[in-house]
Amino acid sequence: MKTVLITGTSSGIGKETALLFQKKGWNVAAGLRNPEKEEVLTKLANVKCYHLDVKDKASCDKFIKDALSDFGSFDVLVNNAGIYLNMPFEISSGMEAEDIINTNLFGTANVMKAALTFLRKKKKGLIINVSSVAGRTAFPYQSFYHASKWALEGMSECLFYELKKTGIKIKLVEPGMVKTSLYRNMKNPDNMDLPEEYRTSFKAWYKFLTAAYEKGYPPAKDAETIYRAATDRSNRLRYTTDFTSRYTLFLRNILHERIFMKLISKVCGI
Numbered sequence: 518m519k520t521v522l523i524t525g526t527s528s529g530i531g532k533e534t535a536l537l538f539q540k541k542g543w544n545v546a547a548g549l550r551n552p553e554k555e556e557v558l559t560k561l562a563n564v565k566c567y568h569l570d571v572k573d574k575a576s577c578d579k580f581i582k583d584a585l586s587d588f589g590s591f592d593v594l595v596n597n598a599g600i601y602l603n604m605p606f607e608i609s610s611g612m613e614a615e616d617i618i619n620t621n622l623f624g625t626a627n628v629m630k631a632a633l634t635f636l637r638k639k640k641k642g643l644i645i646n647v648s649s650v651a652g653r654t655a656f657p658y659q660s661f662y663h664a665s666k667w668a669l670e671g672m673s674e675c676l677f678y679e680l681k682k683t684g685i686k687i688k689l690v691e692p693g694m695v696k697t698s699l700y701r702n703m704k705n706p707d708n709m710d711l712p713e714e715y716r717t718s719f720k721a722w723y724k725f726l727t728a729a730y731e732k733g734y735p736p737a738k739d740a741e742t743i744y745r746a747a748t749d750r751s752n753r754l755r756y757t758t759d760f761t762s763r764y765t766l767f768l769r770n771i772l773h774e775r776i777f778m779k780l781i782s783k784v785c786g787i
Contacts, residue, residue: 520544520591521747522584524571524628525598526558527551529697530647533740534595538772539564541744546584546591571624573597581631590639593747595624597647603726605715606660606706614661621665626672633685641684645746646673650693650762654769657787658722677754688746689755693762703727710731721786734759
């Protein structure tokens, strides 16, 4: 029986991914901040929940060590843990910026480093990093979120080459407008003290974004994409789930940059 390690499994994409792999007959090591509060995964056969704070290197090392102790080995690591931030760059705090970079980028790196020592000895394995369409294009008022995802894309693409001689594959899954709790915590402009120059455009962006996510697809679809990436045996690097994401990236590739940026501004109401 194969084993998958998944981070950020308390809700959304991570939880749906854990449920899907378990349903497909895999062992699942589920990492989450508060495993004592988990009521679904803990009741499933072949699933074990572990405390994991990806920003804490010692916690990442322990997660890998404990999963190996319980399951003996693992075949796939899914780095899904991540957070979101939407607000004008100028008023974002250093703490908010550090939190999102430390979680989305360095947190992923911490887990990968902890896992690579074992995978190199095994001489095979697969790492799937959950990025975003926001890792290959940009929208307003998400500066540090984009920074974290663009960096994650670059790091993963670098490792695609770097790990070739180790037998370890690396892949990226890029969700789009997926309806998860991540976006229900967005900052509402009505509750913010905004500089006058940003008020109209940030409200327009917030209106566009909330409407888009309310119509978004369920996280189970991304779980299916992650499972496909884990089992298709290809050397493909990037996977997208929905048509809107694929179409957006297609337009970015074929349109002149100035035209594409005008299109994004119009769509976002900026």
